[in-house]
Amino acid sequence: MNSTAQPQITVIGLGSMGFGMALSLQRAGFDVVGCDVSAAGRDRFQAEGGRVAATPAEAAAGSAIVISVVVNAAQTEAVLFGADGCAETMPADAVFISAATMAPDVARGLAARVEATGRHYLDAPISGGAQRAAEGALTILASGSATAFEKAKPALDAMAATLYELGDSAGTGAAFKMINQLLAGVHIAAACEAITFAAKQGLDIRRVYEVITASAGNSWMFENRVPHVLDGDYAPRSAVEIFTKDLGIIMDMARTEKFPVPIASSALQMFMMTAASGMGRDDDASVARLYGRVTGTPLPGDA
Amino acid sequence: MNSTAQPQITVIGLGSMGFGMALSLQRAGFDVVGCDVSAAGRDRFQAEGGRVAATPAEAAAGSAIVISVVVNAAQTEAVLFGADGCAETMPADAVFISAATMAPDVARGLAARVEATGRHYLDAPISGGAQRAAEGALTILASGSATAFEKAKPALDAMAATLYELGDSAGTGAAFKMINQLLAGVHIAAACEAITFAAKQGLDIRRVYEVITASAGNSWMFENRVPHVLDGDYAPRSAVEIFTKDLGIIMDMARTEKFPVPIASSALQMFMMTAASGMGRDDDASVARLYGRVTGTPLPGDA
Numbered sequence: 001m002n003s004t005a006q007p008q009i010t011v012i013g014l015g016s017m018g019f020g021m022a023l024s025l026q027r028a029g030f031d032v033v034g035c036d037v038s039a040a041g042r043d044r045f046q047a048e049g050g051r052v053a054a055t056p057a058e059a060a061a062g063s064a065i066v067i068s069v070v071v072n073a074a075q076t077e078a079v080l081f082g083a084d085g086c087a088e089t090m091p092a093d094a095v096f097i098s099a100a101t102m103a104p105d106v107a108r109g110l111a112a113r114v115e116a117t118g119r120h121y122l123d124a125p126i127s128g129g130a131q132r133a134a135e136g137a138l139t140i141l142a143s144g145s146a147t148a149f150e151k152a153k154p155a156l157d158a159m160a161a162t163l164y165e166l167g168d169s170a171g172t173g174a175a176f177k178m179i180n181q182l183l184a185g186v187h188i189a190a191a192c193e194a195i196t197f198a199a200k201q202g203l204d205i206r207r208v209y210e211v212i213t214a215s216a217g218n219s220w221m222f223e224n225r226v227p228h229v230l231d232g233d234y235a236p237r238s239a240v241e242i243f244t245k246d247l248g249i250i251m252d253m254a255r256t257e258k259f260p261v262p263i264a265s266s267a268l269q270m271f272m273m274t275a276a277s278g279m280g281r282d283d284d285a286s287v288a289r290l291y292g293r294v295t296g297t298p299l300p301g302d303a
Numbered sequence: 304m305n306s307t308a309q310p311q312i313t314v315i316g317l318g319s320m321g322f323g324m325a326l327s328l329q330r331a332g333f334d335v336v337g338c339d340v341s342a343a344g345r346d347r348f349q350a351e352g353g354r355v356a357a358t359p360a361e362a363a364a365g366s367a368i369v370i371s372v373v374v375n376a377a378q379t380e381a382v383l384f385g386a387d388g389c390a391e392t393m394p395a396d397a398v399f400i401s402a403a404t405m406a407p408d409v410a411r412g413l414a415a416r417v418e419a420t421g422r423h424y425l426d427a428p429i430s431g432g433a434q435r436a437a438e439g440a441l442t443i444l445a446s447g448s449a450t451a452f453e454k455a456k457p458a459l460d461a462m463a464a465t466l467y468e469l470g471d472s473a474g475t476g477a478a479f480k481m482i483n484q485l486l487a488g489v490h491i492a493a494a495c496e497a498i499t500f501a502a503k504q505g506l507d508i509r510r511v512y513e514v515i516t517a518s519a520g521n522s523w524m525f526e527n528r529v530p531h532v533l534d535g536d537y538a539p540r541s542a543v544e545i546f547t548k549d550l551g552i553i554m555d556m557a558r559t560e561k562f563p564v565p566i567a568s569s570a571l572q573m574f575m576m577t578a579a580s581g582m583g584r585d586d587d588a589s590v591a592r593l594y595g596r597v598t599g600t601p602l603p604g605d606a
Contacts, residue, residue, distance in 0.1 A: 104504070127518055139518060164514055172506070176514055179501045183520030186493040190486055190566045198482045200562050201407070203475070211467055211479055215430055215442060217486030219522035259503050259598050263493045266569040295562050 006031040009155055010063040012056050012079050012086070014041040017099070017126060018069030020133030021159050022050060027136065028158035035059035060086035065155045066096050069126075072245060073102035076110060087117055095120040095151035099140075101181060103249050104171035105256075111144070111170030120148040123170035124156070125177035129237065137161035141180075143172035178253060181246040182264050187221035188243065189267035192287035195226050200297040206230055228285035232301015240287070241280045243271045309334040312458055313366040315359050315382050315389070317344040320402070320429065321372030323436030324462050325353060330439065331461035338362035358387035368458045369399050372429075375548060376405035379413060390420055398423040398454035402443075404484060406552050407474035408559075414447070414473030423451040426473035427459070428480035432540065440464035444483075446475035481556060484549040485567050490524035491546065492570035495590035498529050503600040509533055531588035535604015543590070544583045546574045 006029055011022040014036040022045060025032045034045040034052045042052040053059035056079045060066045066086055068079050076098055080087040090096065096114050098107065098121065111121035122144040132138050140160040142149070145168060149156075156163050166172045194217075198208045209230060213223050228234060247268035254261045270287050277293070279286040292299040309332055314325040317339040325348060328335045337348040337355045345355040356362035359382045363369045369389060371382050379401055383390040393399065399417050401410065401424065414424035425447040435441050443463040445452070448471060452459075459466050469475045497520075501511045512533060516526050531537060550571035557564045573590050580596075582589040595602040 141514065162517065164510075166510065166514075175501070175504050175506055176511065179497050179506070179511055180515060180518050180520035182497050182500065183493055183515065183522070183525065186489065186496075186566065187520070187522060190489040190493075193564055193566050194482050194485050197485065197557065197560075197562055197564060198478070200560055201478050201556075203478055203482070207467075207469065208479065208482055211444065211469075212483060212486065214465065215483050216523050216527070217483035217490070219486070219490055219525075220519050222486065222522075224519070253504075254500065257500075257503055257598075259500055259600075260594075261496055261500060262569045262573065263489065263496050263566065266565045270565065291563075295560075297562075 007154070008033060008063045010035065010059045010066045010086075011069060012059060012066065013069035013075075014045050015069065016130035017133045019045060020130055020135075021067065021069060021138070023048060023134055024136035025155060025158050026050060030155070030158065033059050033063065055084035056080075056082075056086040057084045057089045060090045060094070062091065064091060064094050065152060066090055066094060067099065067155060068096065069099045072100055073106045073110070076100045076102065080110065080114065087114060087119070090119055092118055093120075093151075095122055095148050097122045097124050097152050097155065099124055099126045101125050101177050101246055101249070102174055103253055104174040104178070107174040108169070108171040120145060120151055121170055122148040122152045123173040124152070125173055127177070127180060132161070133159075140164065141166060141173045141176045143167035144170055178246070178250060181243075182250050182261070184221055185243045185247045185271065186263050186267045187219040188225055188284050189270045189287055191219065191222040191226055192229070192270070192285060192291055195229055196288050196291035196295070196297055196299065199292070199299060200295060225285040228283050229288045229299060232299065234279070234283040234286050234289065236281060236283045238284050239281050240271055240275050240284050243284055244268065244275050244280070247271060310457070311336060311366045313338065313362045313369045313389075314372060315362060315369065316372035316378075317348050318372065319433035320436045322348060323433055323438075324370065324372060324441070326351060326437055327439035328458060328461050329353060333458075333461065336362050336366060359383075359385075359389040360387045360392045363389035363393045363397070365394065367394060367397050368455060369393050369397060370402065370458060371399065372402045375403055376409045376413070379403045379405065383413065383417065390417060390422070393422055395421055396423075396454075398425055398451050400425045400427050400455050400458065402427055402429045404428050404480050404549055404552070405477055406556055407477040407481070410477040411472070411474040423448060423454055424473055425451040425455045426476040427455070428476055430480070430483065435464070436462075443467065444469060444476045444479045446470035447473055481549070481553060484546075485553050485564070487524055488546045488550045488574065489566050489570045490522040491528055491587050492573045492590055494522065494525040494529055495532070495573070495588060495594055498532055499591050499594035499598070499600055499602065502595070502602060503598060528588040531586050532591045532602060535602065537582070537586040537589050537592065539584060539586045541587050542584050543574055543577050543587050546587055547571065547578050547583070550574060
């Protein structure tokens with residue numbers, strides 16, 4: 001580690017979130033080593049002056065802080081314990097910060113395996129989207145040991161506008177994130193159901209947007225996603241498949257707990273229908289297109 | 304009508320909303336005649352210096368503006384066309400302002416019958432709760448003829464902070480209100496599902512409230528209703544039965560339009576279960592108690 005100049009930090013996963021987080025860390029003065037399975041992802045970061053490495057094992061060597069910003073638990077496990085994983089190449093006292101959304105018990109399991117090597121694990125799901133990632137203005141829902149927090153702090157400060165310290169062991173951050181995802185998924189599906197039902201009745205849906213966002217029926221997601229429907233713009237800011245994944249995790253958790261979640265279950269089925277009909281990689285507001293196509297209701301840009 | 308001093312306005316239905324609206328109108332300088340089937344409702348308004356009448360027919364005589372603030376379409380029809388209805392006792396050029404939430408086609412039907420008598424009808428569902436009713440700060444989602452709006456304007460100005468003029472015929476105001484109710488109902492049920500699922504996992508639900516209200520999973524209803532759960536206070540601000548009614552109207556509308564509404568349908572079933580288990584007249588946040596009792600999850604005040 002280059003401790004006399006800029007401390008080195010590793011970011012594994014340079015997608016829309018990880019790329020922005022890596023830039024925020026660079027801006028804050030860190031020597032960032034980026035890693036991505038995709039050459040295009042690595043090239044994009046190099047074009048911003050970043051250093052890159054081809055494997056997690058290589059990228060993590062010499063970094064006191066390793067941040068993993070991959071899609072799910074399986075990828076996180078591969079980053080740590082796969083063929084070119086970093087669990088044993090990180091310095092002995094390093095902290096691994098895991099940003100992926102996953103089930104709490106899976107986060108606990110990964111933390112235990114990392115901690116068994118003597119290294120530290122911070123369960124740190126993120127919220128806020130690509131733009132706030134690039135601005136260093138994420139919300140981070142973190143839990144872990146006092147040591148993990150202490151070691152992670154310089155990176156967290158550079159990436160987050162709001163850091164919630166939610167508990168002293170891995171899993172609690174993940175659990176909070178899953179509650180957020182349950183609500184977010186239901187609210188997107190409900191927004192799509194409602195705005196398309198309004199269109200079916202011949203209402204001016206721009207006026208509906210104006211009225212609802214000023215009324216008790218509003219949600220953060222209604223306000224954020226319905227403009228995609230109004231503009232007929234389904235370029236993915238966040239894809240349908242994120243919610244088939246995250247509401248799927250909710251289903252697994254709920255079944256394990258024997259806790260019925262009928263509202264989340266209905267929402268998942270709508271994301272599933274939308275993905276099944278070929279829109280899985282489109283913006284999650286595409287659930288409105290599904291309702292529109294099934295019912296013969298023309299929506300802007302999808303008549 | 305006492306046209307030399309304060310103009311007379313009639314308010315039919317002196318429940319939590321109508322009572323507040325009547326007071327707002329008094330404060331704005333109108334001579335308000337109140338009417339309610341309940342003697343207690345009439346007495347409460349008299350105690351505030353209001354005049355009362357025993358029947359809609361009697362209350363509406365001499366009022367250029369008659370405002371109906373009853374629970375549903377059936378009561379509105381009775382107010383107008385029942386045994387002691389006011390449709391024929393209102394002055395010939397009066398406007399009838401209907402505030403009840405109802406299906407758009409029912410609103411159109413009532414308007415047509417009132418207009419056939421030469422009088423005017425404003426479809427004007429309200430939103431905002433009892434406190435804002437008392438402050439003259441409601442949101443009103445109105446549609447009707449230019450004449451109906453013009454005649455209703457002095458009363459609307461006294462009752463509303465925000466008046467949406469949504470169309471030139473009855474039914475449009477009702478349709479906007481139903482879209483709001485679809486979302487509001489889903490968001491209440493989802494909030495109750497999520498907060499109780501969080502409790503089941505052993506999370507600190509006050510912390511969950513803090514995190515979610517600052518995150519993308521937030522909704523107006525989550526922010527407003529979850530405090531009732533945190534405080535274990537189910538005194539009805541708005542009762543479960545309001546949403547069995549309003550989501551029931553959504554089901555009727557959707558079936559007529561052949562428009563599937565699976566999310567709203569799931570939410571309705573949760574309000575139905577809550578009402579069926581004896582909490583129909585309690586606060587609508589009682590859906591959380593239903594989830595808690597079914598799953599053996601202790602919630603504050605309901606362990």
